[in-house]
Amino acid sequence: MKALRALRIATAIPPKSHRALLLNPIFSPRCYSAQPEQDDSSHNPTLSDTENAPDSVFDSSQFDIPTMDSTTKTEPDYGWDKKYRSKADQLIFGKDSEGVKYKFMEEEEERRRRVLAKSLLEAALETADDDEEDGERTVKEEDQKSLAVGIIGAPNAGKSALTNYMVGTKVAAVSRKTNTTTHEVLGIMTKGHTQICFFDTPGLMLKKKGFPHKDMKARVQSAWSSVELYDVLIVIFDVHRHLARPDSRVVGLIKRMGASPHPKQKRILCMNKVDLVENKKDLLTVAEQFKDLPGYERYFMISGLKGAGVKDLSKYLTEQAFKRPWDEDPYTMNEEMMKNISLEVVRERLLDHVHQEIPYGIEHRLVDWKEFRNGSLRIEQHFITNKPSQRKILVGKNGSKIGRIGVEANEELRSIFKKTVHLILQVRLK
Numbered sequence: 001m002k003a004l005r006a007l008r009i010a011t012a013i014p015p016k017s018h019r020a021l022l023l024n025p026i027f028s029p030r031c032y033s034a035q036p037e038q039d040d041s042s043h044n045p046t047l048s049d050t051e052n053a054p055d056s057v058f059d060s061s062q063f064d065i066p067t068m069d070s071t072t073k074t075e076p077d078y079g080w081d082k083k084y085r086s087k088a089d090q091l092i093f094g095k096d097s098e099g100v101k102y103k104f105m106e107e108e109e110e111r112r113r114r115v116l117a118k119s120l121l122e123a124a125l126e127t128a129d130d131d132e133e134d135g136e137r138t139v140k141e142e143d144q145k146s147l148a149v150g151i152i153g154a155p156n157a158g159k160s161a162l163t164n165y166m167v168g169t170k171v172a173a174v175s176r177k178t179n180t181t182t183h184e185v186l187g188i189m190t191k192g193h194t195q196i197c198f199f200d201t202p203g204l205m206l207k208k209k210g211f212p213h214k215d216m217k218a219r220v221q222s223a224w225s226s227v228e229l230y231d232v233l234i235v236i237f238d239v240h241r242h243l244a245r246p247d248s249r250v251v252g253l254i255k256r257m258g259a260s261p262h263p264k265q266k267r268i269l270c271m272n273k274v275d276l277v278e279n280k281k282d283l284l285t286v287a288e289q290f291k292d293l294p295g296y297e298r299y300f301m302i303s304g305l306k307g308a309g310v311k312d313l314s315k316y317l318t319e320q321a322f323k324r325p326w327d328e329d330p331y332t333m334n335e336e337m338m339k340n341i342s343l344e345v346v347r348e349r350l351l352d353h354v355h356q357e358i359p360y361g362i363e364h365r366l367v368d369w370k371e372f373r374n375g376s377l378r379i380e381q382h383f384i385t386n387k388p389s390q391r392k393i394l395v396g397k398n399g400s401k402i403g404r405i406g407v408e409a410n411e412e413l414r415s416i417f418k419k420t421v422h423l424i425l426q427v428r429l430k
């Protein structure tokens with residue numbers, strides 16, 4: 001939450017150099033139109049107030065938004081009609097607009113983008129607990145420590161909730177590099193010199209005694225062998241459910257994993273959802289039931305959802321880390337984070353350009369998110385308005401307002417994500 005708050009603050013950096021943006025051809029009043037210029041002639045005025053009116057859609061592919069390659073150019077290339085440029089100059093700077101320092105404004109714009117991108121990343125990587133020491137921003141490879149932690153348990157045991165709590169909103173890199181079909185990254189915690197990767201172990205079907213089903217054997221064989229690769233294995237179970245209705249497959253799994261110490265892997269048993277157990281004495285009864293299993297080095301009673309006992313678990317795991325380079329770049333954003341950032345950036349532009357009161361009544365949705373093989377991103381977002389009058393304001397004359405929001409947001413997203421972004425914004429009526 002804290003990170004999200006920071007994210008809002010970060011995106012609220014006032015766009016000091018909008019004037020620089022306005023001088024760019026793609027931001028000229030004429031070109032702000034969400035309706036591509038070449039389609040003007042075919043524009044059907046009877047559609048203008050309907051949901052699918054073409055001017056209610058901004059599609060960045062129809063605008064000359066600079067590509068990644070064009071960021072290196074030193075001189076501004078205004079390649080647009082001089083008439084419109086001088087009109088814009090006069091509008092913004094008055095008659096004596098000659099000699100405006102474009103370069104200065106470009107630098108200012110670049111500076112603002114860098115500040116925004118840095119703030120977003122810092123907010124996203126912020127530690128969840130207030131009292132935790134802040135993570136090092138750069139750690140030399142020789143100082144890095146890492147740990148691979150597998151989490152195994154029945155569906156609904158609380159694997160994801162526990163990981164989310166430990167990793168917080170700063171879920172860092174969940175790259176395809178680490179994901180495989182047999183183990184999937186649940187989250188990555190990078191704190192100080194230590195990076196801990198949490199892996200899920202999907203596909204591990206158990207039969208009554210805690211062994212894989214025979215018919216699934218081939219499929220799960222590699223999953224089981226990958227379990228061996230983790231430095232630490234967390235066996236997690238829902239202690240509340242266990243007290244009410246013990247599942248023989250879960251008991252089988254706990255016993256199997258704790259049967260004998262593993263030569264290379266530390267195993268710990270986590271009794272999860274302790275917050276749901278009213279009589280805490282019952283927890284001791286369960287602990288008693290599993291206490292003689294030599295394979296477990298430690299036992300933890302936790303609530304992955306509420307956080308009880310999680311700090312001790314995190315501390316224990318951090319202490320187990322090996323001097324080993326990190327597997328993942330802690331500065332990489334995951335998809336969820338990128339989606340939130342895309343919404344924040346567009347919303348910020350909306351607040352900039354539309355009267356303050358209107359945006360609060362407007363529903364703003366991410367409707368499509370696609371990452372293509374070439375690394376580019378297609379993002380489609382819709383604004384759903386309650387009244388035709390709201391829609392009209394948001395669309396602007398010939399789509400000028402939504403176009404302007406779209407162009408600016410597209411630029412900003414491209415700069416933050418460092419990839420080509422194809423942004424589509426649509427204004428609809430409820």
Ligand SMILES: Nc1nc2c(ncn2[C@@H]2O[C@H](COP(=O)(O)OP(=O)(O)OP(=O)(O)O)[C@@H](O)[C@H]2O)c(=O)[nH]1
Binds near residue numbers: 272273274303304306
């Ligand atoms: N009260 C309480 N609920 C929890 C706790 N941990 C998880 N839950 C809830 O239990 C449900 C399952 O949690 P998940 O974290 O999705 O479980 P999972 O093991 O990842 O489930 P699968 O993805 O099906 O394997 C969710 O509704 C959680 O909110 C906890 O400590 N206390």
